[in-house]
Amino acid sequence: xxxxxxxxxxxxxxxxxxxxxxxxxxxxxxxxxxxxxxxxxxxxxxxxxxxxxxxxxxxxxxxxxxxxxxxxxxxxxxxxxxxxxxxxxxxxxxxxxxxxxxxxxxxxxxxxxxxxxxxxxxxxxxxxxxxxxxxxxxxxxxxxxxxxxxxxxxxxxxxxxxxxxxxxxxxxxxxxxxxxxxxxxxxxxxxxxxxxxxxxxxxxxxxxxxxxxxxxxxxxxxxxxxxxxxxxxxxxxxxxxxxxxxxxxxxxxxxxxxxxxxxxxxxxxxxxxxxxxxxxxxxxxxxxxxxxxxxxxxxxxxxxxxxxxxxxxxxxxxxxxxxxxxxxx
Amino acid sequence: xxxxxxxxxxxxxxxxxxxxxxxxxxxxxxxxxxxxxxxxxxxxxxxxxxxxxxxxxxxxxxxxxxxxxxxxxxxxxxxxxxxxxxxxxxxxxxxxxxxxxxxxxxxxxxxxxxxxxxxxxxxxxxxxxxxxxxxxxxxxxxxxxxxxxxxxxxxxxxxxxxxxxxxxxxxxxxxxxxxxxxxxxxxxxxxxxxxxxxxxxxxxxxxxxxxxxxxxxxxxxxxxxxxxxxxxxxxxxxxxxxxxxxxxxxxxxxxxxxxxxxxxxxxxxxxxxxxxxxxxxxxxxxxxxxxxxxxxxxxxxxxxxxxxxxxxxxxxxxxxxxxxxxxxxxxxxxxxxxxxxxxxxxxxxxxxxxxxxxxxxxxxx
Numbered sequence: 001x002x003x004x005x006x007x008x009x010x011x012x013x014x015x016x017x018x019x020x021x022x023x024x025x026x027x028x029x030x031x032x033x034x035x036x037x038x039x040x041x042x043x044x045x046x047x048x049x050x051x052x053x054x055x056x057x058x059x060x061x062x063x064x065x066x067x068x069x070x071x072x073x074x075x076x077x078x079x080x081x082x083x084x085x086x087x088x089x090x091x092x093x094x095x096x097x098x099x100x101x102x103x104x105x106x107x108x109x110x111x112x113x114x115x116x117x118x119x120x121x122x123x124x125x126x127x128x129x130x131x132x133x134x135x136x137x138x139x140x141x142x143x144x145x146x147x148x149x150x151x152x153x154x155x156x157x158x159x160x161x162x163x164x165x166x167x168x169x170x171x172x173x174x175x176x177x178x179x180x181x182x183x184x185x186x187x188x189x190x191x192x193x194x195x196x197x198x199x200x201x202x203x204x205x206x207x208x209x210x211x212x213x214x215x216x217x218x219x220x221x222x223x224x225x226x227x228x229x230x231x232x233x234x235x236x237x238x239x240x241x242x243x244x245x246x247x248x249x250x251x252x253x254x255x256x257x258x259x260x261x262x263x264x265x266x267x268x269x270x271x272x273x274x275x276x277x278x279x280x281x282x283x284x285x286x287x288x289x290x291x292x293x294x295x296x297x298x299x300x301x302x303x304x305x306x307x308x309x310x311x312x313x314x315x316x317x318x319x320x321x322x323x324x325x326x327x328x329x
Numbered sequence: 330x331x332x333x334x335x336x337x338x339x340x341x342x343x344x345x346x347x348x349x350x351x352x353x354x355x356x357x358x359x360x361x362x363x364x365x366x367x368x369x370x371x372x373x374x375x376x377x378x379x380x381x382x383x384x385x386x387x388x389x390x391x392x393x394x395x396x397x398x399x400x401x402x403x404x405x406x407x408x409x410x411x412x413x414x415x416x417x418x419x420x421x422x423x424x425x426x427x428x429x430x431x432x433x434x435x436x437x438x439x440x441x442x443x444x445x446x447x448x449x450x451x452x453x454x455x456x457x458x459x460x461x462x463x464x465x466x467x468x469x470x471x472x473x474x475x476x477x478x479x480x481x482x483x484x485x486x487x488x489x490x491x492x493x494x495x496x497x498x499x500x501x502x503x504x505x506x507x508x509x510x511x512x513x514x515x516x517x518x519x520x521x522x523x524x525x526x527x528x529x530x531x532x533x534x535x536x537x538x539x540x541x542x543x544x545x546x547x548x549x550x551x552x553x554x555x556x557x558x559x560x561x562x563x564x565x566x567x568x569x570x571x572x573x574x575x576x577x578x579x580x581x582x583x584x585x586x587x588x589x590x591x592x593x594x595x596x597x598x599x600x601x602x603x604x605x606x607x608x609x610x611x612x613x614x615x616x617x618x619x620x621x622x623x624x625x626x627x628x629x630x631x632x633x634x635x636x637x638x639x640x641x642x643x644x645x646x647x648x649x650x651x652x653x654x655x656x657x658x659x660x661x662x663x664x665x666x667x668x669x670x671x672x673x674x675x676x677x678x679x680x681x682x683x684x685x686x687x688x689x690x691x692x693x694x
Contacts, residue, residue, distance in 0.1 A: 050512040050514055050515070051482075051483065051512055164375070193374040193375055193539050194374075194539055194540060194541070194580060194583040194584060195374060195579055195580060195583045195692075195693050196374075197583060197585075198582070198583035198585075198692060199692075201585075202692075220512045220513050220514070221513050221585065222513070222587070223513075223584075223585040223586065223587045224585040226585070226587030227585055227586075227587065250587055260514065261513070261514055264513050264514050264516070264517060265513070265585075265587055266542030266543075266545075266584060267586070267588070268541065268542060268545065268569060268581060268584055268586070272545060272546065272565075272566070272569075273546070275517070275521050275524075276516070276517035276520045276521055276543070276546040277517050278514060278515060278516065278517025278518045278520075278521065279514035279515070279517075279518075280518070282482045282484060282485060282515075283482060283512065283514075283515075285482075
């Protein structure tokens with residue numbers, strides 16, 4: 001599955017110089033800082049970072065779901081049209097149909113007092129003007145697509161009657177109803193057991209194989225993202241610090257942060273290590289960022305320049321591999 | 330059978346433990362020993378009974394039958410008055426570090442509280458010194474004692490949780506998914522801290538997790554639970570080298586491995602499950618048929634079935650890639666699959682062989 005980027009097709013989603021900030025009692029927090037990234041049709045982009053890296057807020061801004069205390073500047077174009085700051089009525093034409101998002105907690109994303117079938121059908125009645133009858137048939141087909149066993153019976157159940165994995169399948173099914181061109185999956189498996197996680201990843205993999213939908217997969221688990229993504233974007237303290245093809249990034253991470261994350265991916269077939277690999281220090285606090293590289297305090301290869309001068313994202317070589325580091329590995 | 334260690338008396342000895350909630354059996358016949366300075370990894374999905382087992386051991390919920398011995402004494406017979414005194418030896422670390430700390434209490438007060446309860450005669454300055462020492466010991470600074478939990482990151486909050494549990498120098502520390510809510514990059518910090526504290530204080534650890542990569546780092550021995558039953562028990566390296574239960578293999582195969590990206594499974598193939606694995610829909614159901622609500626894909630671990638439902642055979646049968654008729658008919662006993670290695674699977678020989686020679690897909694349905 002090669003991204004269309006080389007062929008010159010316009011990106012499905014173009015995020016340009018996006019910044020998101022939150023006003024609080026104690027000042028302003030900059031959650032996302034000048035993030036730029038593109039997602040091409042049929043491409044899967046993995047967004048990796050620790051909590052607080054801005055990975056979720058970037059895509060909440062894309063979806064127009066930022067909290068009232070937040071403001072976003074920059075540009076977000078979906079299929080060529082600017083959607084950042086667009087009026088709700090305009091946003092709702094693409095949101096939930098062509099541009100969809102699946103969240104971490106499938107329980108709080110489903111309405112507890114409505115049967116699953118109603119919640120699914122409602123999407124089609126609203127977005128595609130289908131009759132309820134047609135919409136319920138489509139809902140049944142979509143549940144079968146995401147491998148929900150006994151799909152017909154599930155339509156008549158309430159969310160609390162389903163297991164976590166089943167709920168997340170319903171959420172993914174819901175996001176697929178209107179044949180989206182881009183699905184954003186934000187930590188879709190974090191709340192689930194490893195075995196169920198593997199099943200959900202299989203479903204996403206199959207969805208990619210059978211449609212031209214682009215996927216953005218957001219996770220703190222680089223190993224998980226590597227199993228699906230064509231391209232991986234690593235974020236730290238609100239900025240993109242490295243971006244490359246998945247194989248390229250896994251084979252040759254040039255940013256010390258990416259390299260450190262890679263070391264944390266467990267390898268069950270390798271001999272047991274004396275110490276479990278981890279990254280020293282804490283994820284950065286949005287309050288305490290200096291003028292230099294935000295990763296410098298935790299970076300094993302930081303030098304003086306890193307504390308004073310912030311590195312910009314630039315090409316590492318000709319293969320669309322970019323990193324923001326003064327001393328790339 | 331789960332052969333016994335030869336060295337010394339176990340600190341914690343659990344035999345044939347059962348925890349039932351009415352007709353529902355949450356823990357079914359679990360037996361293990363845990364020695365000072367050792368870690369037992371308790372592995373399974375949600376609904377496998379691992380947290381219930383831990384709570385029964387701490388006597389937070391009553392055990393239905395079986396025995397628990399702590400330091401050789403009958404722990405279940407311990408009277409309430411003694412229980413409070415002796416609970417200081419058994420402490421717990423929880424999954425959500427922020428939710429398990431009182432948001433209105435300073436970190437220093439949270440750490441001092443166990444000392445106030447269990448060592449009331451300790452003078453305040455000495456207590457403060459113990460708190461400061463413990464904060465430093467878990468990688469925080471004594472100066473942080475005045476802060477409240479929300480001022481800390483998730484990893485730091487878990488360090489506080491560990492400090493609060495360890496300040497009484499317990500003999501047993503029960504850790505229930507202590508790193509599951511943390512960033513991948515931080516998990517190692519907490520795991521390594523637990524390993525260091527164990528080495529220093531000789532604490533026995535009961536480490537509960539569904540994440541085998543984490544369990545592997547800490548455990549000397551691993552017990553795998555499925556729907557309340559012990560399906561495999563082995564020394565850690567043995568379990569990872571030669572998993573003899575299909576459920577253990579499914580857990581191992583589910584750990585994301587960036588070096589091996591699985592191919593997309595076409596939808597048609599996913600539906601092609603053996604007919605007998607599909608839910609029984611006919612009106613006449615043979616006595617040994619799988620219950621109608623046990624579905625093949627994602628057999629909803631939370632949907633655990635009661636002991637009456639599964640009297641017939643192995644509880645894992647609907648999800649098992651190795652299942653045969655025998656598995657549906659008779660409950661597998663604990664087979665000796667190696668040295669100090671027990672597996673409750675009729676087909677354990679083939680199961681181990683397949684793993685070693687990678688002859689199949691090990692994913693559970």
